[in-house]
Amino acid sequence: MRTNLVLDDALIDRARQLTGIKTKREVVHEALRPLIQLREQAEVRSLYGKLKWEGDLDEQRSARLQEQ
Secondary structure, eight states, rough: OOOOOOHHHHHHHHHHHHHHOHHHHHHHHHHHHHHHHHHHHHHTTTTTSOOOOOHHHHHHHHHHHHOO
């Protein structure tokens, strides 16, 4: 998708210096990846304590040890 953005040149230049990334496009992509990752992690954290797990952890551990 082609989009025109007005970017802070100082921020872009600093990001390029720190990362060694050559293009503005790649700087923006690199910045978006952790933003997305953090938001997705927050979604998962919001489920803490809300899901019921039915399993036997000791059984799973012993099965894993037997496979090795």
